[in-house]
Amino acid sequence: MTYDTAARLTEILLALSFIQQGLEHLVRFRKEQILFGVRITLSLLVIAGLGGPWPLVGLALSSLVFLQRFQGPYNGGSDRMGLLALWCLTASRLLPGLKAQEVAFGYLGAQLILSYFISGWVKVLNPDWRSGRALRDVFQFSTYPVTEDLRRWADRPWVMLAMSWAVMLFELIFPLSLFSQPSLIVALVIAASFHLANACLFGLNRFFWTWLSVYPAILWLQGRIF
Template sequence: MNLDPAHALDLTARLAAAAALLSNCEALAASGRMFAYPGVFHISGVQSMHWRRSPLLAVLGGRETQLLVLGLLGSLTGVLLGPWNPLGYLALLTALAVRLAMGQRRILGSDGAEQLTTLVLLSVALAGFPPFSAARTALAVGFIAAQLVLCYTTSGVSKLASPVWRGGAAVGDIIGTQTYGLHLAARALGRVPFGSPGLGWAVMLFEAAFAAALFGPPWVVLSALGAALLFHLGCAVVMGLNDFLWAFPATYPCVLVSSQWLR
């Protein structure tokens, strides 16, 4: 499967916009309790976490819903039109601006999927700035692919350095929690001999060795990406990490192009 860099970046931008769309929808659904007093993101508490008074927070305070709706519309338009359409490009810029603003307004609670989506949208914004440049497009594709490799590799290496992960208890402990767990999955895993250690080591080794797959033949690359997609699907179902299911696979078209270059 051969992908053109411009086509790959188009697919990546649309999928990243879908991740931003989901994030905006989830934030809107919880905005009533998150941003109102005594919610965790009430303006008084957030302001105290900045080292100096932020004029941006003063503007955003009380306008969170309107901002999230704007980000939702921008993300949706970006999904439908893509970065190579002028209106789609402006919509993606809007979605990016909303994410950056909300990053200041909601200073706590950021995760890897949110950060990766922001990096992808920023890369698309720089690559898609007119006039079209094949060099900028290729640079963005390579940067996005490198970010995914960095994410997986550092995650795998950090897990390998953890005695809890190496001991095999980490997966069982995580899915047994109230916040990131699913009681049914925890019970099922507990009934499988060596279930938690086996799954934990599979995740660690896969993440740490992911970069090596990019140098293999196409079927190896596609198999690695398929396994990663199943991993994120499992995290979405069991742990409720829904944005991870879109944010990380959004980079896969760029990874495919980069693997073609490496071969």
């Protein structure tokens, strides 16, 4: 995948995820409707490829207004990944010279790798994760399970243990998938299934769309390095 194709695909997917998020806000508070209306319009311009880099610049600048409005990200990690992708894409579109553009876009791909590896690393260091206790806690009393029925999963310690190790091992070995494109594609399919499960069980739908939008960056980075 060429740099131009990957960057363009990433910005289209990211713009689609912004539209999905923006539409959710249009039914809420009036102040939010204005802010997210602007964001949807700019995202449509990005998808249409109109206005050169300026709709991306507009999205990046408006992200500062959102951060101010909500005093931080609205939805934690998914918003943070969206911001990272947006600012990396904007920088890659504005920087002079292909090398600098590739560095900005490559940073995004590298952060995606770290997002899996570091998540696995911090978990495996925690004895509660290694015993399955931490995942039991997530199901038993965290705010994330979308239904009360799901809390009963905490009563199956062996399932929790197996799920914990499956997640940790996948996250830790994810960087190894970079050695070939087929292995990376398999890893990304598994990762997307993991985000899909999180969306179904914990209602984290924004994670699914945001992480998916960054996959072209890592596919390009893999080809660029290996």
